[in-house]
Amino acid sequence: MEYDLIVVGMGPSAVFLAYELIQLNDCKNVLLIDQGKPVEKRVCPAIKVGKCVGCKPYCNITCGFSGAGAFSDGKLNSYHLSSRDKDGSIYLGGNDGGYFKKYMTEDEIYDLLNYTDNVYLKFGADEHLYGLDHIEEIKALQEKASKQNLNLVSYPIRHLGTEKAHILYGKLEEYLKENGINLLFETEVKDLIINDNKVSGVKIHDLKTDEYSEIYGKKVVLAVGRKGASWLSEICTKHNIETKIGSVDIGIRYELPDKIMSKINKYMYEGKFIGRPLPYRDKVRTFCQNPSGFVSREVYDNGLTLVNGHSYKDKKSTNTNLAILVSHHFTYPFDKPIEYGENVAQNLNRLAGNDIMVQRLGDIYRGRRTWMEDLENNSVKPTLKGAVPGDLTYGLGYRTMRDILEFIRDVDNVVEGFANPDNLLYGPEIKFYSNEVVLDKDFMTSVDGLYSIGDGGGLTTGLMMASCAGVKMARILKNKS
Ligand SMILES: Cc1cc2nc3c(=O)[nH]c(=O)nc-3n(C[C@H](O)[C@H](O)[C@H](O)COP(=O)(O)OP(=O)(O)OC[C@H]3O[C@@H](n4cnc5c(N)ncnc54)[C@H](O)[C@@H]3O)c2cc1C
Secondary structure (H helix, E strand, O other), X not given: OEEEEEXXXXXXXXXXXXXXXXXXXXXXXXXXXXXXXXHHHOOOOHHHHOOOOOOOOOOOOOOEOOHHHOOOOOEEEOHHHOOOOOOOOOOOOOOOOOOHHHHOOHXXXXXXXXXXXHHHHHOOOOOOOEOOOOHHHHHHHHHHHHHOOEEEEOOOEEEOOHHHHHHHHHHHHHHHHHOOOEEEOOEEEEEEEEEOOEEEEXXXXXXXXXXXXXXXXXXXXXXXXXXXXXXXXXXXXXXXXOEEOOEEEEEEEEEEEOOOXXXXXXXXXXXXXXXXXXXXXXXXXXXXXXXXXEEEEEEOOOOOEEEEEEOOOOOOOOEEEEEEEEEEEOXXXXXXXXXXXHHXXXXXXXXXXXXXXXXXXXXXXXXXXOOHHHHHOOOOOOOOOOOEEOOHHHOOOHHHHHHHXXXXXXXXXXXXXXXXXXXXXXXXXXXXXXXXXXOOOOOEOOOEOEEEOOOOOOOOOOHHHHHHHHHXXXXXXXXXX
């Protein structure tokens, strides 16, 4: 049997691609494949046992229906509903939305965001938008930030909450099934079938039966997320799929009391600080802020354990967590940003007995590691149970560490207490994107019939943009059929 379309991955980009194909009446012969499970079967044991048990064969936090979206905090950045920046452009969040802006006009992006936001609302997203009720207070904070050479970006945010995101994506899964989209779970795509620079299918491994086979398709869309970034890089090398050297964001997850972040949490829900601290002037930014949230783990195929964070709609802690990320752009002759990031993660994991490491800020300044009894007596209690106290400076490069510490000092001048010694740093937090997959205006790679969307190839860097990329992909495919 030959499918009209095979999609590798079932993250938000793939889900919204399928959703839009249904709207366009073009969904008869479509197959989505994911190595993980249906959303209702995705359970992270760490929530109960307080410790990552290394689910085999794949991490339930990042794999399965709705990909990394299922356990995400579900912050939908509704940029389109904010007034545009002074220069008239839309800020797309994360690393400014990845490469998305290269492929579309601002007006197109604006319309796509509007449309996609409405789909989220239709499937139960909270109507409330954070960031619109305290405009004057936000402006005052922005002015304070600019005096520290920091940009504090503000735009409205919807917050699904981890448990509600699960329910919302569950409804979408039902909708796709009811409308004839074929979903193949617990199946790993090992390779692509490419002849004469044209794709004709995928080679799969059924994880339940341990059988290997081939599935044929006229077109293949790769929507493998950050989880599949490393695999995607290998596939691109193997099949000579054109790429450009990409970047890797390396940093830490920062945890501090809600009361320190109270203004930002109340006015904006998430404050996006962006700075270029001296002496390197690398781009450093806060990302994925979770008021009253929980620090979490995500385990990657190669066994790497990375830190992340999320927050529930109902269950609350008394801490806020957020990522502080440093963008690493390497230049010739080094072209392996993923390997660089993996090495950093591997070192830190090893130093922490294959787990997440945690250290108090004050201990870094004092030049000492953090011990378990330090944490027990610390005023900020870690919300990630089982994180191992240690010394992050053994694993993070000098440049990365210095960038983070300078940035924390700068933000402290805007948010008093941001640099308190009891605040906690967890590592490693790393955002892998494959080398940028070179795409034409239709998101097609240099191989005929092979497309790439979502976070994996670096096209997008968040839920909303990944979902928009899926909608756009569906429309492109419809126009081509
Ligand atoms: C804990 C956490 C919190 C987050 N919070 C937010 C937030 O609040 N706001 C926000 O905007 N973003 C957030 N994110 C990021 C967001 O989840 C991602 O940007 C988004 O899910 C990207 O969508 P995607 O479709 O590109 O890929 P993903 O969601 O990563 O999905 C990719 C899928 O592809 C599958 N896959 C990969 N390779 C293969 C293969 N070879 N064979 C078969 N299947 C494969 C994976 O199993 C996975 O299910 C969070 C992420 C995490 C982990």
